[in-house]
Amino acid sequence: MHLEEGRVIKAYNSFFYVQTETELVSCKLRGKFKKTRKSQGVVPGDKVLIGRLPDGTGVVEEQLPRESLLRRPAVANVTQVILTFAAAQPDLHPLLLNRFLVLAEWSGLKNILICVNKTDLYSGDSAAFLQLYEQAGYRVLRVSAKENLGIDEMRQALAGETTVFAGPSGVGKSSLLNAIDASLSLATGQVSDKIKRGRHTTRVAELLPYEQGFIVDTPGFSAMELGEIPLDELAGFFPEFRPYLGQCRFAPCSHTHEPDCGIKAAWEAGEISQERYEAYQTIYKEIQEAQQLKRKKEYK
Numbered sequence: 125m126h127l128e129e130g131r132v133i134k135a136y137n138s139f140f141y142v143q144t145e146t147e148l149v150s151c152k153l154r155g156k157f158k159k160t161r162k163s164q165g166v167v168p169g170d171k172v173l174i175g176r177l178p179d180g181t182g183v184v185e186e187q188l189p190r191e192s193l194l195r196r197p198a199v200a201n202v203t204q205v206i207l208t209f210a211a212a213q214p215d216l217h218p219l220l221l222n223r224f225l226v227l228a229e230w231s232g233l234k235n236i237l238i239c240v241n242k243t244d245l246y247s248g249d250s251a252a253f254l255q256l257y258e259q260a261g262y263r264v265l266r267v268s269a270k271e272n273l274g275i276d277e278m279r280q281a282l283a284g285e286t287t288v289f290a291g292p293s294g295v296g297k298s299s300l301l302n303a304i305d306a307s308l309s310l311a312t313g314q315v316s317d318k319i320k321r322g323r324h325t326t327r328v329a330e331l332l333p334y335e336q337g338f339i340v341d342t343p344g345f346s347a348m349e350l351g352e353i354p355l356d357e358l359a360g361f362f363p364e365f366r367p368y369l370g371q372c373r374f375a376p377c378s379h380t381h382e383p384d385c386g387i388k389a390a391w392e393a394g395e396i397s398q399e400r401y402e403a404y405q406t407i408y409k410e411i412q413e414a415q416q417l418k419r420k421k422e423y424k
């Protein structure tokens with residue numbers, strides 16, 4: 125059978141929409157690609173080979189090798205992620221930002237950026253807080269989709285890349301994409317007044333063509349599974365910790381309680397911020413607990 129190459133643009137109700145060179149084909153999957161505990165299955169961004177049925181729909185026959193995989197939200201062949209938060213409504217939650225950063229670092233993406241949207245709402249000074257992340261080596265974009273602030277700078281960061289916008293519901297990911305390209309007309313939803321949370325307006329991840337690349341709108345999420353992250357690699361997912369790895373007396377060192385720890389010394393010397401040092405300790409414990417729980421379950 126003749127196979128055509130294409131890219132999965134979105135997956136919805138067990139249909140996979142595959143963009144080939146010439147058209148968008150709605151496809152079903154061969155059973156061998158179904159999602160299992162071991163494999164993510166076929167996800168948006170995957171490059172695939174499809175065969176055609178007489179009615180014009182397709183069947184995904186082969187999954188081509190991935191260059192990268194962002195695990196949450198699951199999108200393949202991504203070159204960068206913009207972790208999107210709001211200055212207010214919903215409030216910026218630093219631990220959540222740190223968890224997102226770890227998850228993105230673990231995925232090994234080339235570029236990880238932080239975006240703070242809704243700067244029109246926040247009259248206080250979030251500069252000091254965001255500076256911590258700039259000192260850690262991240263680029264921070266301060267924008268407002270509503271007032272069209274910082275959108276040009278954002279556009280420049282997108283050309284030629286496959287960029288995922290990830291972050292909690294209601295922070296304005298879809299609104300930002302609309303500000304970047306008005307022709308997208310993505311649905312947006314009000315943040316609830318009572319609980320100050322988004323309403324999960326975007327339901328599935330979707331690749332949208334943009335300037336020789338793609339921008340990817342994704343559903344908001346705030347809970348994530350960090351239990352798969354190897355504990356001994358965690359410190360390396362904090363870029364500003366990297367110069368001090370290997371300076372600890374003990375190997376391996378968890379950098380939580382051991383004496384003569386290079387990371388602790390860097391924190392005491394003010395080279396690593398209090399907030400990031402604490403975030404490391406907290407996330408370390410979270411992963412440890414998740415892994416202990418998993419082991420207990422497996423013993424039963």
Ligand SMILES: Nc1nc2c(ncn2[C@@H]2O[C@H](COP(=O)(O)OP(=O)(O)OP(=O)(O)O)[C@@H](O)[C@H]2O)c(=O)[nH]1
Nearest residue numbers: 269270293294296297298299312313324325326344
């Ligand atoms: N004040 C203000 N409101 C904004 C801004 N950007 C988005 N909003 C509002 O925030 C709400 C949520 O926006 P969405 O774009 O739907 O948020 P989302 O991140 O896509 O949410 P999910 O799809 O649920 O993950 C909407 O009511 C937007 O109008 C902004 O820059 N300033």
Ligand SMILES: [Mg+2]
Nearest residue numbers: 297298325326
């Ligand atoms: Mg959305």
Ligand SMILES: [Zn+2]
Nearest residue numbers: 372377379385
């Ligand atoms: Zn150490």
